[in-house]
Amino acid sequence: MQKTVVGYRKAMTGHKAVAEAMRQIEPDVVAVYPITPQSEIAEYYAEYVHNGVVRTELVPVESEHSAMSACVGAAAAGARVMTATASQGLALMVEVVYIAAGLRLPIVMALANRSLSAPINIHCDHSDAYLARDSGAIQIFAESAQEAYDYMIIAQKLAEDKRVRLPVLVNLDGFTLTHTLQVVELLPDEAVKGFVGEFEPIHPLLDVDNPSTWGAFAMPDYYFELKRAQQAGMEAAPEAFLEVQKAFSELSGRAYRGFFEAYRLEDAERAIVVMGSTAGTAKVVVDELRERGEKVGLLKVWLWRPFVREELVKLLGHLEAVAVLDRALSFGNMGALFLDVTSAFVHEDKRPVFVNYIYGLGGRDVTTDQIKRVYEELKGARPSHELRYLGLRE
Amino acid sequence: MAVELKTWKELPIGGVIPGGATPELNKTGSWRSKRPVWDAEKCIHCLMCWLHCPDNCFYTENQKITGIDYDHCKGCGVCAGVCPVNAIEMVPEGGE
Structure with missing residues (x-):
């Protein structure tokens, strides 16, 4: 650019x-x-x-x-x-x-x-x-x-x-x-x-x-x-x-375009939605899996509030399965980002299967192996309201 | 009294009031359920009511009480409570 x-x-x-x-x-x-x-x-x-x-x-x-x-x-x-x-x-x-x-x-x-x-x-x-x-x-x-x-x-x-x-x-x-x-x-x-x-302040005191x-x-x-x-x-x-x-x-000269960064999403079948530095870790995994011929991608959220539903639907609508990664619990419900993403699709006939992962609480490391596991689990994923925990000792 | 209320599109940003807000434009005395009635005969003009009134409702002239601003008095009764000579009586509104 x-x-x-x-x-x-x-x-x-x-x-x-x-x-x-x-x-x-x-x-x-x-x-x-x-x-x-x-x-x-x-x-x-x-x-x-x-x-x-x-x-x-x-x-x-x-x-x-x-x-x-x-x-x-x-x-x-x-x-x-x-x-x-x-x-x-x-x-x-x-x-x-x-x-x-x-x-x-x-x-x-x-x-x-x-x-x-x-x-x-x-x-x-x-x-x-x-x-x-x-x-x-x-x-x-x-x-x-x-x-x-x-x-x-x-x-x-x-x-x-x-x-x-x-x-x-x-x-x-x-x-x-x-x-x-x-x-x-x-x-x-x-x-x-x-x-x-x-x-230019408005009505400054x-x-x-x-x-x-x-x-x-x-x-x-x-x-x-x-x-x-x-x-x-x-x-x-x-x-x-x-x-x-x-x-x-x-x-x-830095190419920022849109509310979300779409990383190798165009022909992807499976994708992760994530905010913050974990997007960097996930990109490494996407590249690695792509080299093996897997059609995976990533959607990184830049603008979380306001949450722009229309662009999200455009970017994710063609996918088979999407994992939304929340780095915080919203106690008593699914993760807040998961709710944002899935509610954007509530009026869409064609939509991916969505799953929700909670990850990285209190600084728990997020590894490329964990991200790989998410992409693996997205294969044949079924719709579910199960909260999954990434990197937790179960 | 009928007041024309503005729609959300007509309000200044952030609820700011350009020109400044003043209670002179906003008569709040209608909230009152009891009104203080001042007895000029009994009053010794110690100004305790003037000092304690949270809404600055006592009119004075030459450091003497001359009356009460019923447009803004909310009938809290603090003035009647602090008056050392019981020159202020709280009377129910709407009774007369």
Whole structure:
């Protein structure tokens, strides 16, 4: 793909890649509280502020609840705002994430995915992202440090799109992506600054000549209408996402197309649907099985919320069997991603057989052998509501 | 009173109220089930009611109570409770 700027490649952790995206965007305010495996993002950014590399006001708050509260206040005042958290941090923050979405504040946040307690654990799964599933925040999943960097920049422009104006969470797998070194191609600073442009707040509180009231009470006569209007922001997000993604692809030369990455799916009979770094592991398996003549493919979710059903049906409709891999339990039901995928097909006459696997909880390694087993089990799979557990001692 | 309610498409983004919201436009006194009745004869103008009223409903002039804003008084009765000379009586609404 032709690109319009020349980037530079460096080996760095996912933390550093996210922090570099933040440095280049240079928001007015960052309010952040450190938590494993997100801490280094906060530390890198504090270093940039200390060294005068950025002019951001860094608010070192005393909790994640305060972090998001400070973000909401600053964003309502008219500032461009970013933060980052993980796991219990998001659990504490989530009350205010709902408020950020309800007030239509374009706060961009990196979420270094980590399991929720109890038992306490610091390693990766997606239970934190699932916790915020219905918060009204847009959620994007990155497969690699490169994608985390790229989607932080895309997220900023998407969040601030006037049709959208919602918080965006960029998910990157804790430790697997945050703490490992990968080669990442960064764009030049001025290219990122030019891409995200100036933030234009709507009715900012600091516009004292035009006062406005934020966070007003809404009774049963208006609450419903306001929530419907919020849904319109989500409904506008897919189109805005494609536009921003396309513009970013033209700038960077990296070919991001669509809400999902379809990997060797065109003539596939069996496929896996997955979010995050496990997509990388699964691609290795797909390539290996393809060499043996097996018609297998992969669908990776980039945009999880809003969930775009039409494109999903187009990409998966021709398959015989599909395994949906959820990296979190939705206690008392099938996995949340499984429900998303299968409900997209509820009105389709022709649809694949779907099976649901729970995998990788609390940082349990996901191996190529396990993924191979999934593709093997998809042969002659029958429709079932059985929850299968990948890599669990049974 | 008939109020024209807006549809969801007509509302400002995020429920923000451009121009600012003010209780002057929003008469909340209709919530009241009991109204405070102030006795000017008994009142010693200690301003305890003015100080405690959560809705700032006591009119004053030269640091003396002159009346009650019934458009915003919700009838909580705090004023009657703190009055040291029982100059405020809570009377049921709709009784007269």
